Amino acid sequence: MTKKPVAGAATGGGGDAGPDGRTFVLVGTSLVAAAGVGGLFLRRRRPQHD
Incomplete structure (x- = not known):
């Protein structure tokens, strides 16, 4: 006889990450946003070479 799962997957804490999580x-989100803004700033500040 094979055993079939009954409920959802038990994957861990999820919403119980706590304040540290x-x-x-x-x-991490702030670093990604700062990198994006910094990249746009550097792209805009390049001198124009004609």
């Missing part, structure tokens, strides 16, 4: 997510 939220801090990591916030810092």
Whole structure:
């Protein structure tokens, strides 16, 4: 007889990350946003060579 799963997958804490997990997510998101803004700033500031 094969055993079939009954409920959803037990994949871990999910929403129970706590304040430390939220801090990591916030810092990571901020770094990605800062890199994007910095890239746009550097692209805009290039001198024009004609």
